[in-house]
Amino acid sequence: MAYGFGGKVLFLDRSDINTDEIIPARYLTEISKEALAPYLLEDLKLEGFDPKRDLEGVKVIVTRENFGCGSSREHAVWALEVNGITTVIAAGFARIFRQNMFNCGLLAITLAPELIDDLFREFSAGEALATIDLAKSEVTIRGGEKEKTVPFELGPFERTLVEAGGWVEYADAHY
Amino acid sequence: MGKTVAEKIFDAHLVEEPYEGVHVLSLDRVFCHEITTPIAINDLVARGKDRVFDPARIKAVIDHVTPAKDSKTAIQGKILREWSRRHGIEFFDIGRNGVCHALFPERGFVRPGFTVIMGDSHTCTHGAFGAFAAGVGTTDLEVGILKGVCAFKRPRTIKVEITGRLKPGVFAKDVILSIIHRLGVNGATDRIIEFAGPVVEDFSMESRMTLCNMAVEAGATSGICYPDMVTVEYLWPFIEDEYPNKEAALEDFGRWRPDEDAEYEEVIVHDVSDLEPLVTYGYKPDLVKPVREMEGTRVDQVYIGSCTNGRIEDLRIAAQILKGKKIADHVRGIVSPASPGAYAQAFKEGLLEIFMEAGFCVTNPTCGACLGMSNGVLAPGEVCASTTNRNFNGRMGKGGMVHLMSPATAAATAIAGYITNSPLFREG
Numbered sequence: 121m122a123y124g125f126g127g128k129v130l131f132l133d134r135s136d137i138n139t140d141e142i143i144p145a146r147y148l149t150e151i152s153k154e155a156l157a158p159y160l161l162e163d164l165k166l167e168g169f170d171p172k173r174d175l176e177g178v179k180v181i182v183t184r185e186n187f188g189c190g191s192s193r194e195h196a197v198w199a200l201e202v203n204g205i206t207t208v209i210a211a212g213f214a215r216i217f218r219q220n221m222f223n224c225g226l227l228a229i230t231l232a233p234e235l236i237d238d239l240f241r242e243f244s245a246g247e248a249l250a251t252i253d254l255a256k257s258e259v260t261i262r263g264g265e266k267e268k269t270v271p272f273e274l275g276p277f278e279r280t281l282v283e284a285g286g287w288v289e290y291a292d293a294h295y
Numbered sequence: 296m297g298k299t300v301a302e303k304i305f306d307a308h309l310v311e312e313p314y315e316g317v318h319v320l321s322l323d324r325v326f327c328h329e330i331t332t333p334i335a336i337n338d339l340v341a342r343g344k345d346r347v348f349d350p351a352r353i354k355a356v357i358d359h360v361t362p363a364k365d366s367k368t369a370i371q372g373k374i375l376r377e378w379s380r381r382h383g384i385e386f387f388d389i390g391r392n393g394v395c396h397a398l399f400p401e402r403g404f405v406r407p408g409f410t411v412i413m414g415d416s417h418t419c420t421h422g423a424f425g426a427f428a429a430g431v432g433t434t435d436l437e438v439g440i441l442k443g444v445c446a447f448k449r450p451r452t453i454k455v456e457i458t459g460r461l462k463p464g465v466f467a468k469d470v471i472l473s474i475i476h477r478l479g480v481n482g483a484t485d486r487i488i489e490f491a492g493p494v495v496e497d498f499s500m501e502s503r504m505t506l507c508n509m510a511v512e513a514g515a516t517s518g519i520c521y522p523d524m525v526t527v528e529y530l531w532p533f534i535e536d537e538y539p540n541k542e543a544a545l546e547d548f549g550r551w552r553p554d555e556d557a558e559y560e561e562v563i564v565h566d567v568s569d570l571e572p573l574v575t576y577g578y579k580p581d582l583v584k585p586v587r588e589m590e591g592t593r594v595d596q597v598y599i600g601s602c603t604n605g606r607i608e609d610l611r612i613a614a615q616i617l618k619g620k621k622i623a624d625h626v627r628g629i630v631s632p633a634s635p636g637a638y639a640q641a642f643k644e645g646l647l648e649i650f651m652e653a654g655f656c657v658t659n660p661t662c663g664a665c666l667g668m669s670n671g672v673l674a675p676g677e678v679c680a681s682t683t684n685r686n687f688n689g690r691m692g693k694g695g696m697v698h699l700m701s702p703a704t705a706a707a708t709a710i711a712g713y714i715t716n717s718p719l720f721r722e723g
Contacts, residue, residue: 136480136579140687145666148330149360149367151337151374163689165578186481189514190687191666192416193331194432215485215516216416220432277317277446287446291438292344295310295319 123206123285125227125252127179129261131244134166137183138190139217141165143199145191153198160199180207180250182239182261188217197221207252209259209272211236222278225285227252229259229272242266254282297554300519301450301487304427304551308410316449322348323409323426325439327355327384328395330668331414333374335437347382348443354404355379356387358394359662360669368669393634393660396420396508396602400500401636403533407522407551412439417602417684418517419510423503424530425522425551427487430511447516453483454559456492459568464720466612467502468604468682468701470494471509472573474565476583484514486560489553494567495520500529501608508603509684512580522548572720574680575699578688586704589714596627596679597709598691599702600658601665604682605633607640609702614646616706616717617653623712628655629664629671653709667692680708 141164143156150156161171181187181200187210188196197220200208206226211233213221221228229252231239239261248263260269274282284290298306308320325348327335332355339345347353355375363369372388379386387398396417405411407425411418414436421428431445439445455474488510495503503520510518520526527534527544538544572586599605599613610632622628630650632638638660641647647657664671665683667690673679675694682705686697698714707717 138687140666140685140690144689144693145668146693148668149365149371151333151367151371153334163693165688186484186514189480190416190685192414192418192430192432194334194414194434197432212481212484214481214514216430216432220434223432223434275317276314280314287434288338288342288344288437288441291442291444294313295442295444 123225125207125254126250128177129180129182129243129248129250130174130178131240132166132181132183133240133244134183135185136189137164137187139188139193139196140190142188142196143193148193148195153202156195156199157202160203175203178205180209181205182209182236184210184236185212185233187213189214192216194220197224197226201226207250222281223287225282227282231270231272235270238268242268296558297556299450299452299553299557299559300425300489300521300551301427301452304408304410305450307408310444317446318449319444319446320410322412322439322443322445323352324404324411325353325436326395326399326411326413326418327353327375327436328359328415329357329371329375330359331433331436333371335414335433335440336374336378339437339441344441347384347440350383352443353384353440354399355384356392356395356398357389358392358398358660359666361392361659361661362389364669391635394602394605394662396504397606397633397637400424400504401634403530406530407526407548412436412445416511417508419515420504420508420602422507422510422517422519423500424526425519425548427517427519429517448485450487451485451560452487452489454489454491454562456562456564457490457494457567458492458564459494459566461494461567461570462721464703464717465570465572466701466703467498467505469570469573470567471506472575472583472699473567473570475509475513475581477565478513480512480579480581481514483510486515488513488515488518490518490520496523499608500525501606504606505603509580512684521552572701572704572716574704574714575686578686580684580686580699586700586714586716589698592698592714593678594626594680594708594713595677596629596671596673597622597705598629598664598671598679598681598683599705600629600631600633601662601683602633603684604702605631605637607637609682610637610641610646613702613706614649616703616719617710618649620653620710622654622709626709626712628653628709629658630655631658631663631670632660634660664691666690680705680714
């Protein structure tokens with residue numbers, strides 16, 4: 121089943137946020153996705169960031185280069201998913217993490233670093249909301265009086281996975 | 296137009312190209328461990344798809360936490376163990392288990408030209424054999440188990456030609472750290488790195504595995520070395536029934552070398568003649584300095600092991616430096632031979648005795664400390680000199696700092712109690 125995308129935005133102003141920071145290995149002994157929920161971004165090294173406070177109600181993360189580098193642990197994606205975060209917008213993703221997102225039917229949007237800069241400059245100071253139009257491949261961010269719409273690219277395979285809600289059922293039916 | 300190694304492997308394994316540039320490949324090997332596989336198993340069972348595409352091509356091991364440290368890890372092991380039995384999958388349990396990327400090569404499970412996936416990012420290690428081996432998440436693993444396929448983007452390849460001559464005391468670990476420093480942690484994202492050139496040709500399979508192991512730390516999907524006589528010699532006990540002689544195996548493996556006119560996205564000539572032993576600082580594997588610039592940094596723990604540097608070659612080098620020496624009073628030394636073979640060989644050669652007399656604790660083969668799951672977790676504020684592959688914030692334990700280095704540097708650091716060059720290193 122496909123997810124709805126968009127909602128409250130959290131800005132994480134750092135590159136190379138790794139999978140150990142997204143979900144530390146000490147929680148990889150869990151065998152259900154739900155059990156990961158309290159630990160998302162627990163070890164994130166980012167001044168002023170408090171996961172308990174800042175993750176409240178968040179649906180969309182905007183961040184910089186190489187998000188999700190490191191481990192193949194899909195737990196990192198699940199920890200987002202069970203917290204209701206279904207979209208990450210970044211200047212770049214690590215390959216395995218990005219694939220894991222689409223495999224789970226979540227949305228990883230890659231934007232040019234300059235566009236990410238713009239989003240940070242215009243919206244990161246206050247409350248921001250993202251609306252995502254999958255059909256048009258556009259993301260709109262609103263915050264205060266400002267609004268900005270930017271197009272993104274989604275390959276047909278990725279679109280298929282997002283629309284199918286993941287890779288397992290698709291693959292079992294096709295191969 | 297000629298082809299790279301990955302292009303040849305992709306062509307030979309192509310099931311379908313459902314969309315331009317997306318290649319669904321058939322898999323020769325699906326490897327499993329107890330951290331990322333049990334959830335895949337549970338999900339397959341819940342979906343009513345408790346099937347496997349081919350039990351002979353799937354191998355399973357408990358390696359991240361072994362022996363089990365608590366009920367949760369015991370349950371992970373139990374799920375993997377029972378699933379393996381249920382489907383007739385070869386399974387490596389306590390007593391026969393080791394770090395996946397050391398154990399599986401030791402058992403001869405990978406061949407040139409193979410496609411390999413595992414729910415572990417350092418699966419790229421197996422590229423040392425001229426295979427396409429990639430780490431994947433649990434969903435890809437699940438589909439791999441179920442259908443024997445995995446989707447990858449059309450490969451783009453960076454060729455890194457490693458030229459020159461290594462100084463004494465400079466090793467594969469230093470070479471790969473220098474390459475990651477040069478490329479950056481995302482410099483090879485969505486790319487495959489072919490490691491070529493005279494330095495690689497001179498490397499043992501162990502050193503090639505160290506090189507390929509850390510390809511993912513530059514973001515690469517995989518690293519690949521070209522199969523040659525070194526590959527044949529390593530695999531010979533497992534393939535001697537398949538070929539009349541080693542030359543025939545070499546000729547066959549030659550299919551998995553790139554064409555002369557293969558097209559690369561980039562060719563980097565990386566001369567290592569002036570390279571000196573390196574060490575990481577900070578929390579990213581591309582933050583690399585010469586050891587001498589970190590000289591004197593006090594450490595609390597020294598860890599020798601992991602899928603990067605826990606093989607027999609690594610243990611021999613460390614033991615050579617530790618022989619007849621004691622590690623510093625304030626240092627906790629831990630050595631984890633990465634596989635049963637490495638453990639047994641180190642025992643036979645008297646290396647374990649050298650480690651123990653020097654003051655090291657010798658553990659069973661496990662990934663434990665590398666990712667802070669067991670057998671050597673750091674306390675906040677503690678510093679570890681480590682032969683592992685990641686120095687992420689909190690990697691070996693919340694608030695800990697990890698400095699990555701070669702086994703030689705780690706051994707010398709253990710004796711000194713602070714980061715220092717090994718006596719094997721000689722300038723000029």
